[in-house]
Amino acid sequence: MKALYLFGILAASLALTDGVMFCYYESWAAYAPYGGEFHTNDIDPHLCTHLFYAFAGINPETYEVKILDPYTDLCIEGGLCGFENFTALKQENPDLKTLLSIGGWTEGSETYSTMAGDKGYREAFVASSVSLIQQYGFDGLDLDWEYPTQRGGVPEDKENFVTLLNELKAGLQEDGLLLTIAVSAGKYTIDESYDIPGISAVVDFVNLMTYDFHGSWEPFTHANSPLFAHPDDADHGLEFLNVDFAVQYWIDGGCPPVKLVMGIPVYGRTYTLEDPSQTGFFAPTSLPGIPGVYTNESGLMGYHELCFSQILSDEWVIVHDETMNEPYAYILSQNNLWVSYDDPDSVRLKAAYARDQGLAGCMVWSMDTDDFAGACGRPYDIINSITEEFHLKK
Template sequence: MKAQFITLLLVSLSCVWLAHAADDCPTNQKALFCYFANWAIYRNDIGAFTTNDIDPSLCTHLIYAFSGLSEYGGIQSLDSYNDVTRAGFHNFTGLKAQNPCLKTLLAIGGWNEGSRKYSVMVSDQRYREAFIDSVIRLLVQYDFDGLDFDWEYPSERGGVAADKQNFGLLLKELKQTLSKWDLLLTIAVPMSTYILSAAYDTTAINAAVDYVLIMGYDYTPVNSQVTGWLSPQNEIAATVDAWIKTVDSSKIVLGVPAYGRSFTLDNSNQNGIGVAVAGPGEAGFYTGEPGFLSYPEIQSKVQSGLYTIVKDSTAQNYYAYRKSGLDWICFETEETYTYKANYVLSKNLGGAMVWSIDTDEFRHELNSTFAVTNTLRKVLFAN
């Protein structure tokens, strides 16, 4: 009993210290959100990335991806071994002990979760209430500072037209409850003006959420039949302009990729944008995912001298093709990240977001510079 009392006392004193330390946090700076993909712990060799590899001073907000929706309509871990047994949740939120200004959020959803079960959950008030109760319990249990809702996407991929209104209702009800606990609510949305119109009640979103994170990447999907841009700035600008018609610009956060897309060309003599491909590119050694390369994997290729590199100023993207072979990559550089961070400032947006910090440069063998994240920081926090 005495030991329990001492433990509770120490926890209470720690919370008081963190609260006082947080009083000194800047209140008018841009936000820098960084996602952590929890499956990164399973990557090959030095590419494996755990919560211990996160520098808690880099980002203003860290998001743990992903949790999911259970068959009963409540939030759940998608990898309990990683999240709970190996203390992924606990270690992630524990990073605040090193940076009291840091906010940690838990993301729910993601591409693999699909849409149908979310569509069912938002369709009935009783289901929404049960979901909200489960969210509060999980966030408080593991000391998260909020929820990031990454439903991909309302009214699409098995959803129904009513999702647009029902998702708005859920966000309103969710925020009312989260606010009682001083918890944040953010949503992640795609770089698509079509889906914006079909899927999102932007008036309801503006009233309910703290930030809207635009996923400014994957413009050309991995299963594309032709080569294409990863994150073209002209398309991003159109999406941002559409959102800020009804949502405060200070709530809009622009996401950038700390990765690239690769394809295998059909013909080595046809190597530009919009040319036929045989399929996704060969998987990187660290990431092990066809058509996907982390930032350091890309740098290793393009700095080898084996590739011809092309920049497009309108898209603010690069592509590279192997001089002798069929390998083709679309990617960004520190130059384009700087451009996009300055764009965030020029549009008075709320900040920037990185998907994901575990594919940035992080180990000594990979330069340990967190080049993508630090490039954004340099511009956003210059003043």
């Protein structure tokens, strides 16, 4: 199937000439060490069609929207004015849309579950969210609840999520504001968490988080965001953990392709090899890889960290496995570090896939881990490669 698809990319007509490029911005990138810090005023306003500011949260006492980092987000007390600078980017590009993303993994699920299950709490959340968006000039709201029914949620979340989205849409559409959601790409979470037809009928776009299929939480190496299954995945019960399966599952479940936006990671998942003689897929591991110098998170490296590290050291071994679409690399002199990631070539394959499936476009998490300074070549090589392949650029 994969070989036929890759041949099809070369032969396919370039019918789609439009689409969306969604880019998430991690506000905490402002705190990265020198060389990796990234502020709202560093954003190229012509790079993406829609920008997403991550994150706001929920006040667990009032269930109103909560500003999580006033210093980064606001101008008060010498703050960085993140919200205002972010939405002001539209002055340079009037076609740009900016959205405030609420939620994220760190926010958890329990507070969202409680809020969604109570009419009064929903009203407080909707009213405060719409007010905050209007105050700072955002063009819409992106809800990233990870995940309904999961992580302390309840079975009723599946139905309550649709109710919440309908009430949010009613509060937003009066001023023509957008409503998008970020959703899981895992089959079992999808089954438990989402009424796909119900939510698809309400929202403007569904942002499918087709990454983190594998990582250092597993005892073996694998691809972070495999476009298709590895030939040995079925033997390990992993045949559902790939981009193609997730996209088709959402479409078959009732999500119109024109509303589905396919996620592409701008980072790699890292591991520490147990046996340096085993360096391919399914090599045994027991620890995450050492932290990157900017992201400072074990088990993860931003693309900007990785590509520059590969320039600095000729000890990296970069492998393009013929059975997969994404590269992996390892450097034994750095604690047996192994990383699966996307490069400009692999994201072009993914963008072509999204285009050929008739999807709305692509989204990245996150723009601040792209090579924004051009240390490895042209600036924003990952995002530019995606947009070029999807034919967003005229």
